[in-house]
Structures are given as C-alpha cells and as structure tokens.
Amino acid sequence: MTQITLEIDGKTVEAVEGSSLLDVARQAGADIPTLCQNAQLNEKGSCRLCIVEVVKGKKRSLVASCAYPVENGLVVKTSTPEIEKHRKLLVELLYPTALHLAKRYGVKESRFDGPRGDCNLCGLCVNYCRDVAHKNVLFFEGRGVDRKVSFVPGKAHECSSCGACFDLCSGGFVVNNHGMIGLNERAYSGS
Amino acid sequence: MPRLENPHELVTLRVRSRVQRAAKPQRISICGGTGCLAAKASGCIEALRAAIERHHLSNKVELQETGCHGLCERGPIVVVAPQQYCYLGVTAADADEIVEQSIIQGRPVERLMYQNDGAERVASLEKIPFYRDQQRLLLDANTRIDPRSIDDYIAIGGYTALERALIHMRPEEIIASVKESGLRGRGGGGFPTGKKWETTRNAPGDLKYVVVNADEGDPGAYMDRSLLEGNPHGILEGLIIGAFAIGAQQGYVYVRQEYPLAVENTVRAIEQAREYGLLGQDILGSGFNFDVDVHRGAGAFVSGESSALMAAIEGHVGRPRSKYVHTSVSGLWDRPTNLNNVETWANIPHIINKGADWFANVGTKTSPGTKVFSLVGKVQNSGLVEVPMGMSLRKIVYDIGGGIPGNKRLKAVQTGGPSGGFLPESMLDVPVDFDELRNAGSMMGSGGMIVMDEDSCMVDAARFYVDFLAHESCGKCLPCREGLRQLLHILNRIVAGDGREGDLELMEELCDTLAATALCALGTSAPNPVRSAIKHFRSEFEVHIREKRCPSLACMDLFHYDINTRLCNGCSLCQKNCPSDAIRGEHKKPKTIDQESCVKCGNCETVCPPKLDAVSKVAGRAQLPEHSPLLRQKTG
Secondary structure, eight states, rough: OOOOEEEEETTTEEETSSBBBHHHHTTTOOOOSSOOTTTTOOOOOSSTEEEEEEEEEEEEEEEEEEGBBOTOOOEESSSOOOHHHHHHHHHHTTTTTTTTHHHTTTSSSSSOOSHHHHOOOHHHHHHHHHSSSSOOEEEEEEEGGGOEEEETOOOOGOOOOOOOHHHSSSOOOOOETTTTTEEEEGTTTOO | OOOSSSSHHHHHHHHHHHHHHHHHOOEEEEEEEEEHTTHHHHHHHHHHHHHHTTTTTTTTTEEEOOOOOSEEEEEOOOOEEETEEEEEOOOOGGGIIIIIIISSSSSOGGSEEEEEEEEEEEEEEGSSSSHHTTTTTTTHHHSSSSOHHHHHHHHTTHHHHHHHHHHOHHHHHHHHHHHHHTTTTTTTTTOOOHHHHHHHSSSSSSSSSSEEEEEEOOOOOOOOHHHHHHHHHHHHHHHHHHHHHHSEEEEEEEEEETOOHHHHHHHHHHHHHHTTTTSSGGGGGGSOBBBEEEEEEEEEEGGGSSSHHHHHTTOOOOOOEEEEEOOTSSSSSSSSSSEEEEEEEHHHHHHHHHHHHHHTTTTTTTSSSSSEEEEESSSSSEEEEETHHHHHHHHIIIIITTTOOOOEEEEEEESSGGGSSEEGGGTOOOOOOOHHHOOOOOOOOTTTHHHEEEHHHHHHHHHHHHHHHHHHHOOHHOOOOOOOOHHHHHHHHHHTTTOTHHHHHHHHHHHHHHHHHHHHHHHHTTTTHHHHHHHHHHHHHHIIIIIIOOOOOOOOGGGEEOOTTTTTTOEEEEEEETOOOEEOTHHHHTEOOOOTTOOOOHHHHHHSSSSOOEEEESSSSOOOOOTTHHHHHHHH
C-alpha cells in the first residue's frame, strides 16, 4: 500500500499505488464518462470512453483510465480536444443507444448507418451474472461484429431472476418478461 | 533409446547418426510440406518408394520426406543427393525415370529441371534464381532433415546450441548475447527479444513460463507453419535455451488446430526430446528442469495477440486484456510469461552457435538477421523466401519472385497481414525492415507479402481486409467492433456503387479514433489497410464513388459485359453458354446482352472466338432501362 502522488488536470493528487486511474481521477473531481464500468465487476476496458492522456517520463499516450494502474509522477489530463473528439465519435457510433451520453456530447444524429440494435454491448449484464451473481446464465455469443448477448444454451432456467441486469441495462435490452428475464428482440435487429 | 545423461552422450549420438547417414550416400529427398502435399507429393513418395524397391535399392538409397523447400509454386520438389539434382513439379509417373537415370546411371532427368528464361536447364537448387539471392538461415534445415527424426536434426548439428547454453553459459550471458545480437520479435511488433527475456527473468516470482506463438492467422501467410512442420526441433531448441535463460520451468507451444501437420510434428518432436532427456528433469546433466506442452488453438485470429493467447491457454475465451502491466510481468495465471513467435525462437540456436556479432552483421543495423516471407499473390514464383533484412521489395518481388505473370503491371505489395498496409509501385525500393516498413505506412507483421497487379482493385482489397478484421476482432471494445462494422459498411457501399461524397473523410476520421482508442494491437492497427489504400490510391476510391466505375474491373457491381456488334459474327456460342439466357439476338446476327438478366459469370467472354474478340468487360454500371426492378432495388 504505497502512497504516491500524481498530477490530474493540474491538481496534485495522492493515491495508493496500483489503484485504478479512473477511480483516483473521479475522486479528484474529474468528470469522465463510462459505459461499461461498474465497481463490482472485474471486466475492464470495453467501452474506451474513459480514455485519458497520460504522460509518463517523456512518453505521452492515451489510455483507458479504468484499467490503468496509477504510478508515482504521472501527469494526467482527463479532457483534451483530442480526447473529446474520440469520445464524441464513439458516442456517435452507438447512437441511438446510450442517449444520456449522446446528449452530453451533442450528438443528435449519426453519420453512420447500417444495422444497430438497442444493445450497445457494454457487457454489464453478462459480467454481473458471472462475477457477482455467479450464475453464468448470460454470455457473449460470436465475436467481432457478430458479438451479441445470449443465454448460455440450456441455462436460461437457472436464472434466479435477481433482476440486477434490468437495472444495469441502459439500452432496454434485458427486459422483465413476467418475472423472468428476457432478451428484447429489437436488441440486434436494428429496427 | 536411452536418455542422454550428459553432453558427451549427445556428441556420441551425433557421430553415430552421421555415420548412419554416410552409409547411404545416395538419397532422394522429397518435399512433404503442406504446399507440396496439396500438389500430390504423397503419391510421388509412394511411387518413389515402389521404384526403389523394384530396383532392389532399398539398402543403398535413402528416401527422405522433408519439410517445405520454399518454391511452392513448382512443387512437388525432389532433390537427389549426392549430386543435388533438383526436380520440380514431379508426379508419381516420374518416379521410375528418376530412380533409373539419377540413381542408377547418375545423370539428371533434364526435363524435370528448372528452366531459365534463356531455356538453359539448371541442375541444382542453389542455382535457381529463386534461391540464388536468398539467405536461408532458418529454412535451410527444412530441406536437409526429416522433421519426424530427431536423429536427423542432431546429425546436422542440432542441439549443439542447447549444450553450449546449458553447460558453458550462465543465463545472464545468454540474455546478454541475445541482446547483443539485436534480434527483434518476428511476430510483428519487432520488440527487442533480449530485453523482453530480461524483463521476464527479473520479474518477481519463482514460477515462470515461456510460450511459442504459432497462432499464425494472416491470410496468405505460412512461414511459421512451414518452420514447425519442417523443423520442429529447431524451435524447441530455441525454446529450451530461452527457458533456461529466463528461469522458466514450463513452456507451451500454442499452435492452431488448422495446422494438423504442424501439430503432429511438434507433438512428436516433444515426445522425442523427452525420450532423449532434452526435456524433463536434469537436462543433459545440467540440473535444469523444463518441459513443454502443446496447446491447440481453436482458430481465432485474435488469439495470436499475446494476452488473448494466454487467456486461451488458461481455458478462457481468447480475448485480449489491457496490457498496462506487461505479460512478461503478469502473464499466464498472473505469472511472468515470455512469449515469442515461432521464427524468433528458431533464430536462438543460430545466435548461440554462430555468435551475437555474426548475427548482428546480417541484415540492417536496426533489424539484424534474416526474415522469412510468404511471397504470394500475382507473382511468378510464389513460395517461402528468406532474405537478409534490408533487401528491397523490388528485389524480392522481381529477382526472387520472378516478377508478375502475364506481363502485367504491379500495382501494390501488401505486407504485414490484415493489419499491414499497401505499398504502391513507387515505394518498391523501400528496404524491408521493421522501421522502414513502418515509416512507409505498412508494417513487417509476421511476414506476409501479397503482390497485386493491375487487375486488383484497391478498394476491394481494403474491403477484404476490413471484412476479415471485422469478423476476427474479439468484439469486446467499442471502437474496434463498431468502428470496423462501419468501415466495412461504408466500403461495401462503395464497391456496390453507392459511395457518397464525404465517405473517405468519414473513414479517415473513424481510422483515427480506432487507432487511438482500441484496446489491443489488433484494433489499433486495423485501420492500416484502409489508411494506406486511401493514401496511395485515393483516385481509385474517387472513381468508385463519383463515377461508379471500377477501373480494375474487379467490383462486380461496377463493371458489365458488352458485345461489340461490329465484331460479332453471330456464331451464337455465347448464347449457348450463357447460364442465365441473357444473350439476345437471332442466329447469324450480332448479339446483345440483356443487362438485367446478366449474372456476370464471364462465360461469353471466355467462349467468344479469339479472332473475333467481340465480348469485353467494361468499367461502370450497365445502363438499365428505367423501369428495371434491379434499378429500383439499388436506389430504393
């Protein structure tokens, strides 16, 4: 538990070495958007909205702050024109899901077309079911552009209907289906 | 065979193997690599064996099935020793002639030898232009040993480096030597190998791992495959030396299940090495313990990424994780893990045997050594080539590769696999090494080299790679998954003739964000094919978008077939061969094509008599009548 100091947006901040840069920065008052982050979950670095600029020695890089362990002497900027440009494009890629972020970044329409459903694949439901509920009822099926959330074949009945995934889901994809969880058909249909 | 208890017993075994080989000076070697096997090498092997038996020569002549020789275009390849006659494109029917003429009478079978442009026949492998300019440090053993025989490998000097490293060197000395040699990782990143080893060695923890990354997945690349298939002990020797230097007790070879021969030969090599005591407890009496297991990959491109590969070995889905803490510090089961590519490991015995200085003097200053490339695509001699770093692309494509078939013009060379880039004709003089290729907007990657000629459409080529990556991305991080989805969508629109003004700028913007924010190297390098294609071939994109034409006549929706009614004599051959009844016109009268029915199979062009040459491919969409349902489909 080594105590270290780093600079975040011009402020000198003390923190425990190795803790998540996102947590440290938020405690220091930085407003960093996230979609996939949840304190209870192990999975990190999916949505990339929490990117920040880190200068370590002479090296400047963009990192996902949620997965980045803090070190002594880091110089961090949580918002630069470059960062905001990338965040805005990421939000535009998700439009019309994650509307709270779209509002924040002034995204009113998307220049992209093609199928996009309600689910933005933030992974909160899957990760909660695995890491916290220890049920493993949900999983990611397929990879790349084919990735989607599905029930593990034959395990849907093992869902204890804890309902946590309804609350976590920002896309209205996981729905309450007469007390059981159900997967909204619109999720990947793009309609 | 009892295990080798000490270095002396290894030397004794080597002498005995050499004597055994010398007892049969006449040898027929045939390439049993995947390329030659596909060209029916197995049939040749059987036929040669039968021919040898028929002439009662089994006691005098050795028939050896080796690994890949490299000139895959002209396989199966047969080499007859001691004269070193080299025969190309051998079939089972040639077996008798080879045995009778070359073995019994001692003269070459001229018709099977390589023929130069000047029609002069070339007897030996080294004199074929394809091989003349190569420096085959790693691939040489492929042609000299049977990969199923550890004795063969030991006979040509195999495991001498292991003996030297274990008995006469300290781990620190080995790492110093690898650092001095300047060897850089051959998997694509080009990270200094010695430095990586040192980090893993110095990382805290008693239990450490070493891993061979043989999850080669680039389309058109088969360097690692051929090394594992043709000389698995060479890689194993490098791995054991590395494990000793790093202080690892366990190693893994991660090899794709789609490479059955590589899996088979690697598993066998490990068993043989265990039997000889070159793996296991107290290797060669040095007190060093180390063992290796094979992990078969289930065929995901992204599993070639180090952290995804390690997740896969642990039994998880192969998805990358953030590597702000390197795998050399926290890798497999959170232990320090050193992962290197097949070719990197294969270089190690040579560095130990010949010395770091020797190695550093091969190739260029910043990228020493040789590099194996799989030279494929529109090139005369496609195959595996190994050249010193720094050789120009032009020399590789024209001198070694023999240039472009059919007197066509070269348009681009794609290097570095799907995450690499296109280099146009004007950049052919770029010396090939890690840094020069990166400066040129491409990358070394693991060594794929795809040659494209004037018939290749760069928009379609970029689309192909993006399609590959969009489906091979793990899909975890947003920029990679959604960014590639949209890049693919835009490119699909452009090749279908629905490109819009602003598409190029939008793609460039997407590429910037993807490169800056993606989680792993697959994502950050995914924009390379699009970026380099737009940079060097912007006008080709613009013609697709603005004029709805594909100048290379490759994009199905942007060309059509046309019959020149002045040249057509009405023979009706095209009409008879059209599968969709799209040719209109009475017999003996010039024909026309009903573009609505045409499926663009090209049969009409193929069957039209060459003296008429009335059918041609024309860039641009066909003019469809206004009421055409096809037109409504497109615009609707």
